[in-house]
Every structure is written in C-alpha cells, then in structure tokens.
C-alpha cells in the first residue's frame with residue numbers, strides 16, 4: 001500500500017516545531033513540543049498539567065471511508081469525529097473490522113477519505129498535494145508496525161538512523177542519546193536484527209520512530225508479535241515517550257492489558273466511535289469489549 005522507506009523518510013523540521021529542551025544538560029530531562037507541553041516533571045507539575053487544556057495534535061471531522069462500490073461497497077468509517085490530543089497516549093480498540101486500521105491509515109496520510117477531513121497540526125490533509133503529503137509523513141509522522149519492519153542487513157543503530165540518513169539529516173545528538181538511553185539499547189547498537197530478540201527489535205523500531213521527533217507516532221498492534229514480558233517493555237517505552245518526553249502516540253490494539261498503559265481508549269464499532277474511556281484499566285476495558293462483542 002505504501003513504501004515503508006518513503007514513509008519512514010524524515011526531513012528536518014523547522015526550529016519552532018522542534019522539541020524544546022526544558023531542563024538544562026541532563027539528556028534524560030523531560031522534553032516537550034513547543035506549544036504542546038505535557039511533559040511530567042514532578043508530581044506538582046503533573047497535577048497542574050491535569051487541569052491544562054488539551055491541544056489536538058490531529059482532528060478528525062465527519063470522516064467517512066468507503067471501499068468498493070455498488071453491491072460490494074463497504075463503509076469502513078462512518079462519520080467519525082475525534083480529536084487526538086498532543087502529549088497523550090491514545091489506544092484505538094474495537095472488534096475486528098470495526099475500522100481501526102482504516103482510521104489510523106487516514107490519520108497518517110497513508111490513504112484518502114471518501115468524505116470528511118483529517119487535520120494534522122494545522123494542516124488539512126485533503127488540501128495537500130502529493131509532495132506535501134509525502135513531506136508531512138516524513139516530518140510529522142512516526143510508525144511502529146507489528147512486524148518491526150527493520151532492514152535485516154543493517155545494524156540496530158543504522159536502522160534507527162535510516163530515516164534521517166535517507167533524508168540527509170544528522171541526528172540531534174542529545175536527543176539521539178536520550179532515545180537510546182530510554183530504549184536501553186546502548187549495548188546492542190552494533191547488532192543486526194537477527195541477533196536481537198523480538199522485544200529488542202521492536203525497541204529499535206520505537207527508537208527509529210522517535211528519533212526524528214514526529215508530531216504523532218502511530219503504532220499498529222506493536223506488541224502483537226511479542227511475548228507478554230517484551231510487550232510490557234515496549235508499552236512502557238511508548239508510555240515513557242509520552243509522559244516523560246511529551247510525544248503523542250496513537251496505538252491500535254486488541255489487548256486490554258496494552259490499553260491499560262494508555263491515557264485514553266477510543267472504542268470503534270461498525271466504523272463509528274461508540275465510546276471512550278479515560279485512565280483505562282484492564283478490567284474496565286475487558287468489560288467494555290465484552291459488551292461490544294457480537295456474542296454479547
């Protein structure tokens with residue numbers, strides 16, 4: 001459907017768009033995106049932050065997506081309106097076929113809507129030409145796939161830096177060091193993917209998504225191929241990227257345990273948003289999903 005390298009390619013962002021180092025020389029100090037701050041620096045800051053207005057990183061308005069036509073028409077999304085808030089970890093859940101992947105693909109500019117709008121930052125995707133869309137995917141979007149999508153002949157470090165090097169960019173060394181420290185891969189950087197465990201490979205993929213500091217990271221079932229322990233590591237990492245570094249992450253998942261790592265779950269059914277849950281926990285998500293299943 002799309003060229004992974006093209007999607008992963010990332011170009012330099014304007015200075016004003018770049019993450020701002022809030023706190024001095026500590027490379028692990030919280031970073032926030034200018035104007036979209038939700039970095040947690042202390043319990044007091046966290047409490048203050050809870051009352052701060054939420055700023056959308058992406059807005060979905062009356063979004064409809066049809067596949068096929070006539071008798072074969074499938075309405076994958078049906079008039080969906082939704083905000084994705086900056087600095088939040090959002091899960092998208094729902095039964096198989098409810099439109100989760102379609103919603104994510106439209107938000108990530110990987111597909112076009114039948115009607116309605118997606119706005120990323122302040123730009124409406126339907127008003128962008130092909131070049132601008134490519135640039136938006138490079139500059140604003142990071143991806144983590146279920147199947148890792150690493151290049152087997154490159155080392156972990158080369159994979160992490162690949163989007164930047166294709167774009168002819170050098171990494172911001174301080175941020176790169178922060179990402180590597182956060183994903184705890186410092187002693188594995190020279191290894192090729194087949195010398196890494198599944199969990200380590202997915203942490204490389206998360207580092208690759210984070211290193212260009214996109215506006216939003218979209219993660220499609222990122223723990224779907226991992227055992228529960230490795231999955232927990234990857235989820236903790238995504239959560240840290242949000243709560244410590246102000247990253248915005250959207251994750252499609254079927255797993256209530258994974259959803260419990262997020263700040264908010266959006267539930268889809270039959271292409272519509274039917275509910276949402278803040279500060280989810282596993283049991284409440286399971287209960288909700290049980291009521292949504294066709295057998296319920």
Ligand SMILES: Nc1ncnc2c1ncn2[C@@H]1O[C@H](COP(=O)(O)OP(=O)(O)OP(=O)(O)O)[C@@H](O)[C@H]1O
Nearest residue numbers: 067068074075076095096097098099100101102103
């Ligand atoms: N390229 C396509 N052509 C035709 N129908 C499609 C296409 N892609 C998705 N669909 C249909 O659109 C609906 C929504 O699909 P989508 O993949 O978004 O659901 P999902 O919630 O991600 O499902 P799953 O959890 O099984 O991955 C389904 O009925 C699916 O069969």
